[in-house]
Amino acid sequence: MPSPSKNAAHYGLAWLALILATVAGLAWWWQIGRAVPLPDAPSARIACVSYAPFRRPGETPYDIHFVMTPERIDEDLRALSQRFDCVRTYSQGNGLAAVPAIAARYHMQVLMGIWLGGSPKQNEKEIELGIATANANAKTIRGIVVGNEVLLRGDLSPKRLTEYIQRVRAAVPSMIPVTYADVWENWLRYPQMASVVDFVTIHILPYWENNPVPAIDAVHHVEDVYTRMQHVFPGKQLMIGETGWPSAGRLRRSAEPSVVDEALYLRAFLRYAADVHMPYNVIEAFDQPWKRAQEGTVGGYWGIFDSDAQPKFPMLGPVTEEPHWWLGWLAGAVCALAFAVVGTWHRSWRGIRGWLALLMAGFAAGTSAAWQLRQMMFACEGWWQWLLSALCLAGGLAIATALSRRIAAHLADHHDHSEPAQWWRFGALFALVLYDILLAFDGRYMDFPMGLFLLPCVAYGVFGLLTHELRMPSAEQRFMACVGPVLAIMPVLDEAGMSKVTWLWLGLNLAIAVPVWVAWRCHAVSLQSQEA
Template identity: 40%
Template sequence: MRHLPALALLLILTALAWWLPNREQAGEVPLPTDRFNSVSFAPFRPGQSPLRGVFPSAAEVEADMALVAPRVRAIRTYAALEGDYDIAAIAARHGLKLWAGAWLGQDARRNAAELAQLIETARRHPGTVERVVVGNEVLLRRDLPPAALIAALDRVKAAVAQPVTYADVWEFWEQFPEVARHVDVITIHILPYWEDRPTNVEGSMAHARAVLARMRALFPGKPIAIGEVGWPSRGRWRADAAPSRVEQAVFLRRFIALAEAEKLDYNLIEAFDQDWKYKSEGTVGAAWGLWTAAREAKFPLHGPVRENPCWGWYAAAAAALGLGLWAAAGRAMPGLAFALGNALAFAWCGTVPYAFDIHLGLAAAVNLAGQGVLAVLLLRRAARGEGLSRGAGPAGSAGALARLRVALRGRLDWRGWRGWAFEDLCAWFLFAALVLQLLLVFDPRYRDFPFAAFAVPLVVVAARAWRGDWPGHWPGKAEGWIGGSLALAALAGAALEGPANLEALGWSACALLLAAPALSPAIARRLGTPRPAGP
């Protein structure tokens, strides 16, 4: 009974910690219409991918078309040869118009087949296909030179009655204005999040107006359509452009209001989240849909939006884990137990829903298992009042690496694992953080900041600092190099991302915290552990 007030307070704090970032928002932002002009339509479901040649069935496409038809006037496709179904015939059955596309790449034979199929589809369905899109971002990817693209446009234009266009990011229309003479419509992509200078949601409508003004001045008298416009619901920040469900809803509502006011010809990207896109674009690439990959509406068209509609389940899981860890620790240290319970729930929330294939699933399972074991070891250590100065063997990653070499030779005495498992696991998480941080420095564009993967290690470091439980042995060379390298890489990452990227700054602070136990004698002294005597 004496623990009830503390437990009640911790349960309330847990609920608040999950509710605050997921409270209702954006209810005041109106949507002027429930029916949109056009939406990119890629009917791939989890496990399907054009990269592996695994396509949806005709029945699945029919079901997806029935789902989107009440919300859109038209759909845009990107390839003419994908799947064993007639996309134009299905669209016609559901009363939808079609922006029919052909995918052009570096394979000349494949390009010829795509164009032939596009021409056949346009001729066979003149009442459904309202325009043909010859290539998508070919110039951006540098798959074809402008002359080859122009030849493809001229070929299609001579063979079909519908307006012919090419779609690319607006900057590439500025770079190659000669392409405009060979199309009936200038189709531009406006994606404020992805551009070289990202624009946040608040500035995105002004940016869209400015881009349209530039295109109209560059191509006077030529019809201009927006072939892709949208916002992602998940992924890394770029400058102050923040992917989120709430931001996606706000962007959509504001853009539709702009489109209605200025009578814009536009196509939203996209109907459904496409899990397969993570391979080339990271988590953010799989998060542009108005519906999830499970075909659930991502947010209501009107009224308030929650960032994570399932927040209550995660809060309940965090509370249950906190209570379970508290009980397992002999009903001691409820604050630490609940901190670890919340960290584990956050780790699950940030990894498992984004395990898009078996490899990511395996990585998530290994990470969660490691974090779970580390949480139990920390509680065991704290409950027994243990510090490293009372432990056995070398400390930190030097000990971890040495034991790995011994284990690979089959000579490790596992009976003493309780004396070194905690420090070794901390060391391997430190090494993993260094690897990921270096990737964020040298190849950051499609990589998320890995808060969830280090939720428990961050609690561990904070708890050790609070208890003054720093390594009793002075860090060995390996641990010092890893910690120092992580700290330097974290500072470099923060500098490269810039002060506008609050997510990057937050992760850099977390990386410095992870590196702290292995840094300098001065830090160790300040946090309660004097430098041991001797060399």
């Protein structure tokens, strides 16, 4: 049996864990609700912005049969003309060939894109349509971008890309400059491409760099890259064809997607661009939900406007990450009350300590569940994703509720020897290890569902401090308890130890695994003593 001093230490740790979880829930929601003062942008107007109209559910450029109506494009460009002088497009398909003619109505210019890929037949259609569009709207076209990141994707060779560029150059009026756009590293790999374009268009996205740069330092990174490229291509005009910052998604090292960081980066970049008088284009006008399928949650949140065409932040004054932050506290209060009500069922303990434990556990669980619901609003697309996420969240809340009753009984000095069903922890471990595998081997675009797994992991961690398990954990649980933390170390290493989220994820794996290890060791020692 554990000694009284050991019990006292474990009880103290359990109370500390509940207090920290409660304070963390309070602090996190308060932190994202405060107004953050930021330096102002030099102007609310922006020179050029990437425009893709696929901002409503089900709209995607991958559907070659989908055609955006001229009315929708007109609606978008009429609104964008209030803030932007130019839009950049990426293709001629899906009805986007109509953009230059509509932009002319609002005295906007177009950096017109011709999309190139691995299909020669589709490339031919794009080239022919792009040439026809340029010739019909020569006064509106600021430039033509023949191919976007084709070399990065490996769809075409430099030689074949050059042939396409030269073909467009020969077929459009000489007053229209022609370029190719790619990440800045690829211009260093293929410097010969500079000789076939009228100006060099580079993409600088600090968040997506191999060594991600935090928003506070991102403009310094842009300045360093731009200066370097000027030295590599002296006498050649340079344009930043894409730069921006996401407002939601997973942390990459110390580069955090958020509304505040997007505003911080964009305002700072606009000041820098105005100082050096560089041509630039910001990515992008509207959030693009379809991009979440290929880039994870973060792919859908690069817009200055959300998918409902509402601005996400002002260009002047302070910025708030979550105006409805108080809903997190409300969820905590509601859940605390619910835990207290559930705690009255077949209650066999007395005292204020039990009620206090229930209220703190409920508040922490409520703020965590609200965090996960907020994450689901960003990440979930189809109904099946909502259904799966909701079921997992309901399961996590059920585990936390059941364990909180037993935790409250122990902290009220009532020695409740009942244990939750083994399959509860088996299910939580199985889901956690499955997600660990995905993160470890293909986690570049995956979020960390912290709000979901905080519920069972922290609950089992606190419960393990207060109880001595009566049964040996199953072999499957022992295996998963060993594998999970090992897999969870891999994201920490991938992020060079710089991502706070990966460390928290490792902590959750340990919180649910350590009680299994302890029970395993205790029962193994007991068996050995019996055999002796």
